[in-house]
Amino acid sequence: MNTDYKIYGLFVGLTVTIMVMCDTLMFKVFNLGDFRITASGIVFTLFYLLSTISTEVYGYKLGGRTVWIVVLCQTIYVFLINICAVIQVDSNAYSQHYYGLYNDFWRVTVATWVSMPASYFCNSFLISKLKIYFNGRFFIVRYTLSAMMAQAVLLITDYPISLSSKYSFYELVNIMSTTWCYKVVMSIILLPVGIYIVQKIKKVEKTDYYDWGISYNPLKVFKGTNDDVMRNKFDINK
Secondary structure, rough: OOOOOOOOOHHHHHHHHHHHHHHHOOOOEEEOOOOEEHHHHHHHHHHHHHHHHHHHOHHHHHHHHHHHHHHEEEEHHHHHHHHHHOHEEEHHHHHHHHHHHHHHHHHHHHHHHHHHHHHHHHHHHHHHHHHHOOOOOOHHHHHHHHHHHHHHHHHHHHHHHHOOOOOOOHHHHHHHHHHHHHHHHHHHHOOHHHHHHHHHHHHHHHOEEEEOOOOOOHOOOOOOOOOOOOOOOOOOOO
C-alpha cells in the first residue's frame, strides 16, 4: 500500500474538522415550516462526500483509518467540553450558558462511538464492494446508494442517543426524517463535485484503488495487506 500519498493527510484533517463542527452544532435545530433539521445534519453531508472520495481513491483500509482517528479526536473534544461546562457553573453568566448547552454533551461521545463506525463502514463497504462489482463504473449509482444507506444508519444510531434528552419522541422522528431527506438531496446535488474531485485526485495521486482480497473487519484497517495483489488500476492515459 502506497504511503506517500500527497493529499490523504488533508482528507483526514478536513474530516476531523467537519465532525468536530457537527458535534458543536448538534443541538442547533432549524425550523422549516412543520419540519425540523439539525445544523449538524446540514454540515454532515460534507463528511459523506469526503469519505466516499477517500474510499474511491485510496481504498477501504485507508478510509477506515480515518474514521478511527475521527472517533478519537471527537472523544477528546467532547470530553473536554463536557468537563469544562460542568465545573464552576455559577462563576458567571457565560458559564451557566455553557452548562445549559453542554452539561450532557457526553451523550454525543456515546453516540459517536456507535454511529460513526457503523455509518462510515457501511458507506465505505458499499462503495468498495460496488466498485469491484461494477469494475469502477457507475460512480453515480454507487455514490447515491451508499449515501442513502449509510446516512440512514447514522441517524438511527446517533440521534436517539444525542438528542433524546432535548426533544420529544415526535420531534425526534421529525428531525430524523427531515434530516435524512435533506442529506440524500444534498448528496445528489454534490455528486458533480464528487466526480470532479475524484478524477483530479486520482491523477495527482496516480492511484485508482480496488479492494480485492482484503479483510473488511473494521478492527484490522491498520494491518497491512497482501502486496502480491495488484490493486492499483490507475490508467496514466486518462
